[in-house]
Amino acid sequence: MNRPRDMPTKTLTVDASHPATTPRADTLRMGANTSPDGRTIGINSRYLTRDGEPWLPVMGELHYARVPEAQWDDALAKIKAAGVDIVSSYVIWRYHEPRPGQFDWNARFDLRRFVENCAKRGLYAFVRIGPWVHAEVRYGGIPAWVVDQVPTRSDDPLYLQYVQRFFAEIAAQLKGLLWKDGGPVIGIQLENEYNLTGPQQGPAHIATLKRLAREAGLDTPLYTVTGWDNAVFPRREVAPVFGGYADLPWGTSTAMSTPSEVYGFRFTSRVGGDLGAQTHNSEPGDADAVADETPFLGAEFGGGVPTMYRRRPVLDPDDIAAMLPVQLGSGVNLYGYYMLHGGRNPPGDVDGQESTASGGYNDLPIVNYDFQAPFGANGEAHPVLGKLRPLHLFLQQWGSELATCDVYAPELVSRGADDLETPRFSVRADGDRGFLFFNNHVRQHRMSARQGVQFAVKLATRTVMLPAEPIDITSGTWFVWPIGLALGGARLRYATAQPVTRLSTPDGETYVFSATDGITVEFAFEPGCVTRIAAADSRSLLTTDEVNGVLVARPTPGSVFIATCSDDTRITIITLASEDIERLSVLPFDGQRRLVLTDALAFERDGELVLRSTGVASFDLDVYPPLQHAPIATHAFVEAPIEGVFQRFAVSVPRVAFDVGVTRLRFAQRVPSIASGGAARAAVEPTPESFGKAAAWRIDVPEEALSAPGLSNAYLSIRYSGDVARLFSGADLIDDHFYNGLPWQIGVRNVTIDPQQSLMLTVLPMRADAPVYLDARHDPRSAISDQVAEVLGVSWVPEYEVVFSRHVGG
Template identity: 60%
Template sequence: MQTLFTIDVSAPIDPPRAGLLRLGTNRAPGGATIDINNRYILRDGKPWLPVMGEFHYSRVPEHLWDGALAKMKAAGVDIVASYVVWNHHESEPGRFDWRGRRDLRRFVAACARHALLMFARIGPWAHGEVRFGGIPGWVVDQTPTRSNDSLYLGLVERFYQQIAEQLHGELWKDGGPVIGVQIENEYNLTGPGQGSAHIAKLKSLALAAGLDTPLYTVTGWDQAVFPHGEVTPVFGGYPDVPWGISPTMSAPNEVYAFRFTSRVGGDLGAQTQGAGEGDADKVVNDTPFLGAEYGGGVPTMYRRRPVIDADDIAAMLPVQLGSGVNLYGYYMFHGGRNPPGEREGQESTATGGWNDLPIINYDFQAPYGANGEAHPVLGKLRPMHAFLHEWGEMLATYAVQAPTKQPKGANDLETLRFSARSDGKRGFLFVNNHVRQYAMPTQQGVRFSVRLKNRTVLLPSCRVDVRSGVYFVWPVAFQMIDAELRYATAQPMTRLATPEGDIFVFRAVEGIPAEFAFEPETLRELLPDSELRLFDGALVVTLIPGARIKVITAHGHTLTLLLLSAHDAERTSVLPFQGMRRLVRTNAEAFVLNNQIVLRTTNTALQVDFYPPLQVIPPATLPLTREATGDGFDSYAAQFNLRSFDVQTIGLRQAQNVPPIKKGGPANASVEPAPEAFGRSAAWQINLPRNALDGLSNVYLSIQYRGDVGRLFAGTTLIDDHFFNGLPWRISLSDIPNDALSVPLMVTILPLRTDAPIYLDARYDPRPEAKREGALQTVALDDVCLEPEYELLIGSPI
């Protein structure tokens, strides 16, 4: 089967229009600017397509912030977004707490220290899977919320003034990193004292308090209402709907289908039901397409516990970017845990919430989990972030064009999904053949025809098969200094500047030969000599992953073209080291802190490769052995001494039979068992060795179990909890207070009934086996172990 997919990108693009939004001060003392028009954000007058990652400072101990922010920076994040959760700061009337993990000012200063900008999501209603959406219980008890009620607004005003005091001197206009404020969240109420007038009032309170920033946003989904011209709507989408009520697998999700009309995603889990269509689609011609909540994972909720694979997150990037998104914001990028406190807590049906969440754990299956550990999805995200850093300025100006033939909808799994963004002369193809939990057919014999203003580009020279699960971005009429690629069937990753010339790095696409088609008049020579063939007037060379060639342009400039395999690209970060940006390829987590490369791994054997090569062997905290790779990288190996631990578990009590799961709450769906049911849990004592953390960057307590809900205690203090989803439950020992580690721990596991109306991923669901054995419930502690994390520092600290 052979198929030609056509797309016309020759239509003229309207010039951007500015001055449509009434925003705040956009100029910093040194002259740096943040602006916005109806198509994109500008930084210092240039189009800007940044990556934003959500990280809730109050959910992470403050001594871990620097490391966490350094990791996010290395992963390609430009802006850190965070809720300022009201109840985390004013759990009692008039008594504000900005200390420790609640120290917003210190957190913002840490963002600046790592060259990260910051976006404050100030509520007052935040959601964030927090009780009452983050509004303190004592406020909920005495006044109508989320409206222009005078008592409520007076309390909000005091809260905003407190935030402004914390951020004094840290706003963009003061030379600080805070570039924006989000007002409220998922706001679609239209009753008396509500609607867009409430958002306008909240913005005026923020401005009066001194929260003067270049950008003001609101969430635009779920029939959101807001005053036009005062705020910019932001959008999102998640790979699953853990807030749903069905105990079965979800239908194909629309986040994997390109958007050519509305920017508003499907069900994003708003707690209230709006009336009408909302305002977001009414302002598409006046506001850019910005994202704030594209899922970096999903929360584990009681009635639905999906397990998200790395491709489920990464495949959203080409789809949303290919739909026109010009700010890619993740929720979440770093997980955490709810802070301790008497009246702070999680969203629950018992307190009127739509969902039941763990009391403490907020891992979110994010790129960095609750413990700050790197999850596999990072390797798939970093190459795309590097691409945006290098070519986002150009991509931001490109308009979206739909193909001649489009899928009929999210459920159409047969039609190839693709789009293009272009200015009519150049552009990028975005292709996705991945839909979470659904096998897509291999698209056989694929070739594309892209009509530009002055020509039509046919690619590739040989028809290719696009396998199920594959997604990518290909350049069309791509400028490499003064050489022009008519097209490439590999994804641009980054560009490195060196004294010997620029290096253009590409990522190969699984199962597709990597063709690079040059315009002949722009090319003089390839070194070493490569087999060139003529296709449709272009000179085409096919490279294998690992290949590195010199390109001599017609004007005599020299550049290097490097092709990484998909596997190598996933192990590669772009980091500054020894005076220049380099590729750092390693089997460990890599980031920069205090001018040193930090490598962390749970393996005793570590390898790290640098490109361009280092001039000298750098200092390191372990001996480095230099090795040859044959692909131009400078390779080093190091060996850690194995650390192993004995962990003793002692059974304390056996589980009792648990009652059937009840339905209730606003969703009239499965709800978490009542508190007294947890007395039926099985319990074990866990004895940890003393001083386990000595000489290690961290140690993870890993618990494998079967059941419904796991809870971990030190004495009577709940340290962590976990809704079973089949994945290992991991707790960082460095997050546990020393006094808690000085006593034996206790883990309890509530049995999971085999008839529980709860969604679990079929790959991890223990109920079918338990049913076959005739059991009414299942509960087991399968394994408890400690996993050491080793650390190697390379380079000299500041």
């Protein structure tokens, strides 16, 4: 964006010149950290290490018990393709020991098979063993027969006997799968949100749990606990992990949330705001007291939020994506999502959800746990995934460099979460290199636009001004820009584009960057490191000039240029517009890692390139570098002429369609006012008897549509207006949904539908005076005077799959 030269400039300054803190070893007593082949996982006071090198991984939560076991391998392959390194999962005790001494590790409860699948897909595993896990499950996952007998979450002797037996069973399942045995399990999380300090409680209880886990054989490189909400734990025995959520569905307000703290950089404390702990502690907790001994690790940065009865926020993709530059810029050295992949509570467990009726703080659906996560309850990709994946790829490529960087606050720091005027940014630096993190997005609140901005970053030996000319930054913009980044034989002084990944190709190194919307892309090269810059093809638009002795290249988004370095090597730089970067995956295929641009969900599975497209029977695929061998595919494709550097394919899939019949069975009766109560003293879910007043419809789906021939899946997409919807196959509840305005998607391969039984949909009416929070964009109450329970549409949506394989003769 060109600006008149006489407009005022606002220089945003940060002093990052003092040396980064030297990491200290041996501040934590962890477990066996060396695998049989000599590989190591370590931790120091500042970051994790892998084989002795700094490591900044991405971790994502998937609850194996909430996903059909037949879909685990598929789900993990998609997670791997999303740029995630570690899969974390709760071991939910109530599912595994429903009756004393009778354990179930079969089917979707087969922890061993799940972890083996993690290893198969090249993923590390972090096992969160509790025994109290929360997970929006009744009693935090502790079986009712335990709760009925003993004081839980304490050193009560009988409780510890039960825990010891449970941990021994977990250890038996994981035998041979721990890191020290050559397996993928690198960590154990103990308890969750533990802030209890009564008799037989406090830090000593966490120490007891760690001892019991180790005695059972759960010996891993890492032991963690959650550090928020005034958590307590024994110093040096565990590393606290942190998090934050874009909205608070466990809150009690029926109004739109005030600005969330997750969009403001943390310069004084790692502890976020309210994360929904079920217990309370008036003391400050232990997390900040050990900040100089432990790295800033995350485990629950919300990949979405759950839908709870009294609050039902709807998130936009940027609401989640804007958290990454903020948390990384605050010093996070492990970015952990909760949830990364949604799911459903196991079939038949009709009273296992957290509810006020069973003493919980919140009311959750009986079955559905979609979480608006990057991968939903059916494993479908939600739009936020395209925003997050480029940052995951960035961390895989440059996380080791970021991990060693300290956090430096700007000269002018925001006054707090509700300060929407002061610019929000930070620098993480180590010597004369680092990254600039900027955020101008706050969910549901408009940040001030920034006019005429330049950044002045004082490093160890110099000050870098960027960009070359002042820029305007609109509300909602966020980015990560590099300073002093080495690109092969060249070195950037700075770039006003976000680094994404690096590829080694037969023609040399290729670097991929993402343009920041509305801001001219600049690559400023240090003097003398580059001798020539040229566009790679006729479609690429590029200008260059010299600014204060620095060579500055300005490609337009979508352009590719080649820089010849002073050592005669060449590097290729691809700059993609944001709409293309959200379509980007980096996957191994035909002998090397390649860029894959497509609107479909793309992932690698056993050497094949898998593409899935929901509802669209044809789509494009762009690949770089071009394939060395002509591929074969399960469906017809056409290779289009190369545009720029990308090889292009157009894929056609035979369209499949089925009609769904919807027949009203009964109208809703008038429902009573929603009651308030429970521990939160707020709206509680209607009583079971109330659901007899729900409106009902029969849904007729052809039997062949349930088997979805030739498809990877198919979805019943239900649009309705009401309060609570439930879907039954015969008498079995197979899914449910608290109305939030989003389409309700039910994968026919994700639930058990008996083709010999009718499907029945019920919708409990939403009253005009319902004291619940709904996003204003989806709130029907302003248009009704009494109550509403209507089905707006039910459709059958196919999920097409195309598989590309390397030609056998290639």
